Amino acid sequence: MSRSRRFLGFVVCLAVGSPLPLMAADTNARDFFAAPSGTQLGLLYLPTTTANRFNGQAGDDRSASLDTRALVYxxxxxxxxxxxxxxxxxxxxxADIxxxxxxxTQSQSQRGLADPQVGGTLFYVNNPSQREYGGLLTLVTLPVGHYDRKQPDVSPGANRWGxxxxxxxxxxxxxQWVLESSLEAQLFGRNDDYDGATxxxxPLYRLQAFASYDFxxxxxxxxxxxxxxGGELSYNGNPLAGTRQRYTQLGLELGHALDRQNQxxxxxxxxxxxxxxxHGSQAMLRFVHAY
Structure with missing residues (x-):
């Protein structure tokens, strides 16, 4: 097996299907709607990802598969x-991956704590009367999640800062309409213990866009x-061919306010x-409680 082929598996943890959509700062419609100072939100996410083929330089590998389930607070x-x-x-x-x-020829699986993230959004536009908002979201990924150096491609943790x-x-x-667009850059630290190597x-760059409507x-x-x-990989300083990612995903969302505090x-x-x-699909259920 070629070196690039061997390490294509690492892309499992980095794109769609990404085992943990939130780790890539996937946003949802109206995420940047602001609330009054002092408001707190508790959000519970149940994302899943399923794929039954891998699209690589050599063509579709239909024997490859991916199934992930996660619980995110x-x-x-x-x-x-x-x-x-x-x-x-x-x-x-x-995460369960x-x-x-x-x-x-064989599947691998791991479950446990994935890498937590800390950060926040700094708003540069906050005009609720016009439903106009703008903000810079910054998240730092902490390399403290469960990591198995013998199965790094499916470990919930990535053993690197981000x-x-x-x-x-x-x-x-x-x-009734709301339009949104976001430009995103993901930066990655170095994994010094990937199968005994570095x-x-x-960086991986993304565009996220939404058009939502009030029924x-x-x-x-x-x-x-x-x-x-983006997102090309290098192993011990050597670039790996066939690891530059490109993907487009389309999706639908439906949100409903149960009352003034829950959605x-x-x-x-x-x-x-x-x-x-x-090449796969995602589904997610999200619950939001406002304090």
Missing amino acids: RHVLFTDACGTLCTPQFIVPL EAKLPGR ATFLLNYTRGVGR LKQK TPATYGALRVYHAR LMVSVGKNVQSENTF
Whole structure:
């Protein structure tokens, strides 16, 4: 098996299907709607990812597969302590990952704590009367999750630091539409214990866009698109051919406010184009409680 083929499996943890969508700062429609200072949100996510083929330079590998399930808790505080509205927050994920990697004959599985994230959003636009918002979300990934150096490709933790920067602009159009766009950059530290060697990754860049519509004052639906490029790998300083990712995913979301403090949201998404990554689909249930 060629070196690049051997390490294509590492892409499992980095793109769609990404085992943990939140680790890539996947946002949802209206995530950047601001709340008054002092508001706190507790969010519980149940994301899943399923794929039955890997699209690589050598073509589709239909013997490869990916199944992930996760439980993610996120806590957000809205405050004016930054001199403008900001949202200090943390994310704690648990993951169960099973994958048959490209070129392998047997599947691998791991479960446990994934790498937590800390950070927040700094708002540069906060105009609730026009439903106009803008913010820079910054998340730092802490390399403390469960990591098995013998099965690094399916470990919930990545054994490296990381940082995600996402710049968003949100604007209401008319009474019922909301349009949003975000530019994102994911930066990765070095994994010094990848199968006894060093693995590095170049930045991954993504565009996230949403168009959402109010069916009623309590219920909205949204169309979304994610598009990503980048993320090439190098092993012990040697670039690995066929590891530059590119994918496009389309999705639908439906959110409903149960009351003034609680909301449910369900989302589904599917890759429509993918290169050097798994070609799969995602589903997620999210519960939000406002304090």
